[in-house]
Amino acid sequence: MTASTPHLIYIAWGFAPARTGGVYRAVATANAFAEAGWKVTVVAAPAEAYERYVGVDISMSNAVDPRVTVERVPFTWATQETDVREFPRSRALLGSRNYNRIRSRLDRLTFPENNYGQWRGALENALELIHDRDPADLVVATANPNVDFQGAYHLHKKAGVPFVMDYRDGWRLDVFDGGYLFPEKSRVGRLEKKYLQAAHEVWFVNDAIREWHRKEYPFAADKMQVVMNGWDPALFGERNVALPVANPDAPRFGYLGTITPKVPLEALMKGWTLAKAQDHIPAASTLEVGGYLGYFATPRGDLATLLDDARDAGVTFIGQVHKGQVAEFYERQDALVLALGEGRYVTSGKVFEYVATGKPIVSVHAPTNDSSNVLRDYPLWTAVPDVTPEAIATTLGDTVKLLHSATTADYARAHDAGETLRRDAQLSPRIGSLTEEVTA
Amino acid sequence: MTHVVILSALQLRRATALSRYIDQFTEAGATQVSVITLGPLSHWRDEDPTAHVLDPTIQRRRGGRNPWHKSKVARLTLRGPRWHMNRLLRKDRIARELLASADIVYVDQPTAVLAAWHAARAQGTVPYVTSTTRVLQMLQSSSANAA
Known part of the structure; x- marks a missing residue:
């Protein structure tokens, strides 16, 4: 020294x-x-x-x-x-x-x-x-x-x-x-x-x-x-302002993160299926889920079954996404699903990455979760009032409406909001x- | 060619989990999957390999009126399924031959661990693992090496 x-x-x-x-x-x-x-x-x-x-x-x-x-x-x-x-x-x-x-x-x-x-x-x-x-x-x-x-x-x-x-x-x-x-x-x-x-x-x-x-x-x-x-600048390289969705009739939703038993996966899968059944979201909508199932190297079978059961509703599970592939994963999504466990003390690290993308975010967690404080001023944000399949289905529908209505200026403001959270x-x-x- | 042997202590139980493992291992590149179980199984599919049962008479002997107490006592003594399976596996020629020809042994249940531990020590280098993920990883890497 x-x-x-x-x-x-x-x-x-x-x-x-x-x-x-x-x-x-x-x-x-x-x-x-x-x-x-x-x-x-x-x-x-x-x-x-x-x-x-x-x-x-x-x-x-x-x-x-x-x-x-x-x-x-x-x-x-x-x-x-x-x-x-x-x-x-x-x-x-x-x-x-x-x-x-x-x-x-x-x-x-x-x-x-x-x-x-x-x-x-x-x-x-x-x-x-x-x-x-x-x-x-x-x-x-x-x-x-x-x-x-x-x-x-x-x-x-x-x-x-x-x-x-x-x-x-x-x-x-x-x-x-x-x-x-x-x-x-x-x-x-x-x-x-x-x-x-x-x-x-x-x-x-x-x-x-x-x-x-x-x-x-x-x-x-x-x-x-x-x-x-x-969010880590190295993860995204040079950030570009996201563009409004080209085809809002087939929106692509994405979830990326470790899925622990605290994540309301069951409610999300039911809400997603319900949203399709009740036409809140277009029939061609897809939800791509990436990440580990559980805390350990061995994936949890119960969580895998929940994802498998929703396969017919357009849900695909792609497993682990390496750090080098994260930017690519976000790139191909139109909107991001932030599903988190309950708790006003919980701020997921994932919320920052989501904000960095500048894309619409739909929160599937209790409104009291601390991540809501991070997202409060984010212009392309929708959030469930409570974590029930019905509320999730309706909010997913609101997100699709947002995808239709959001302008280039909204996306530019979302991009700027992300800059402060590096x-x-x-x-x-x-x-x-x-x-x-x-x-x- | 990769031969996976599933060593399971299942007895008188639905075998749907085992069927799923057989599918997963085959998909990941196993050319042969064999199954050794402690007792006979139910819900076995036609396309599944015939399981080698170590004790086909176990059902008859467990017909007592108070199965919970009986099995609990058995579990806590040397007559319990872990010890029983260990003894049976040591004496069973077909099971030993299957294990000797295996490239990977998947140990399906905690009850099978004692028998697996003795067999693993006797056998030397063949991996005996308790995680399907690890079996899949090994199969995938051996497929990749072969390619």
């Missing part, structure tokens, strides 16, 4: 080429620090672990700035192992169900987090080695998994390195229903309090989550900042401020 080149250690269990939800933010943050003149070392799980357990998007590897160094820390997720030869004797003898139950408890002994808790030891050792080799000026840890925070706290305690906690989700807060996932006096509650007391800054993806934490931890309120998600615009104020503090 030199005085002019500060060193950042960025802890992100899920980093490129993983296909997990927070990877875009993680890659963008590491790249932005490198761009701002920092030497960046990312500490992440090995690519083989992603391949086995959560899936990979190889095109993500090209998105990482070549100046960023990535250190891989070993991680095994025993309960997700699918190769029988790799099973320990105890799993064969006890059966998978009993083994998984016992193993999960053992994993939580070192750190109170299912599956990821066992990473703590390896992570702390790796951080010590990196810091000994090249002392860090700052650590940024992004969660979840929350064990990443423990790594940052460990280095702070051991070597006094200041750290930033980057919350993409809640830990004690259930972002879907606003309730508590863990009580205040629980082990998690005590750990979170300890981390927040020691943290230099705390970032949240939206104001609703920050407000919740401000009330819960007033002593750390001054450190709390909102660093919203945004990810670099969100990150640069915080990075600028941290750079000043470290180099001062």
Whole structure:
């Protein structure tokens, strides 16, 4: 390290080429620090672990700035192992169900987090080695998994390195229903309090989550900042203003994103089928669905069945869309369906990508979802009043009307609205401020 | 040529899931799909390969009046289906021959894991996996290599 080149250690269990939800933010943050003149070392799980357990998007590897160094820390997720030869004797003898139950408890002994808790030891050792080799000026840890925070706290305690906690989700807060996932006096509650007391800054993806934490931890309120998600300019290349639809009698709708059980897929499929049956949308309308089914590498069968059942109504499921193919996917759609789980604390990262396209967006989520705040001023937006098949069918019909009526000027305004939500615009104020503090 | 063996602990159950796997594996490039099950199956299609049943008499022996208690006791003891299947698989010549000729073994049910684990260790390099996605990936990559 030199005085002019500060060193950042960025802890992100899920980093490129993983296909997990927070990877875009993680890659963008590491790249932005490198761009701002920092030497960046990312500490992440090995690519083989992603391949086995959560899936990979190889095109993500090209998105990482070549100046960023990535250190891989070993991680095994025993309960997700699918190769029988790799099973320990105890799993064969006890059966998978009993083994998984016992193993999960053992994993939580070192750190109170299912599956990821066992990473703590390896992570702390790796951080010590990196810091000994090249002392860090700052650590940024992004969660979840929350064990990443423990790594940052460990280095702070051991070597006094200041750290930033980057919350993409809640830990004690259930972002879907606003309730508590863990009580205040629980082990998690005590750990979170300890981390927040020691943290230099705390970032949240939206104001609703920050407000919740401000009330819960007033002593750390001054450190709390909102660093919203945004869309990555590298994803779209040069943006052009979208044009009004050439053939509104055969509109093409698209949905792109990880489909978890929280996404109202069943209501959407019923609403879509109903919209066709009641002629809200033209018979030739199509809905193209892309993304993973579930959080893991193995797709969920129940979700696949829902999509399969709607095939006759013009729904096609194309599976994973690599980062390099995302722009092409959006290009061929006339309107985009934003289906999200309920929760005023939920802002999907996908909403920013949708806005960047400058195309009509139809929201299929509760109006209280925080994504509505992002879209409120977007000129080509329709939203369901509630997530029922009937309301979805009617709103899809409204979107088709919008496709007929929207003018070139509307599309130009939508394009401009997208410009304000670039990810670099969100990150640069915080990075600028941290750079000043470290180099001062 | 890729031979996939489905090792299932199904017994007296609808076999529609197995039929779906057979279709998926064949579509992905498997030239032969064989099925080994613990007990006889229902809803087997005409075009499906004949399943090799390890214990065809299992239905007769499970005719007790209190099947839940009976099966629960069995599950928790060495008489349970996991151990039973392991013993049967070790002794069954046809099943062993099928496994020996397999390129990939898909282990369909947690109950089949004990038998699969022993067989995998005895057999060496043949992959035994519990995920259909992984089987499909392996089939696709072997098809791509062959092309």
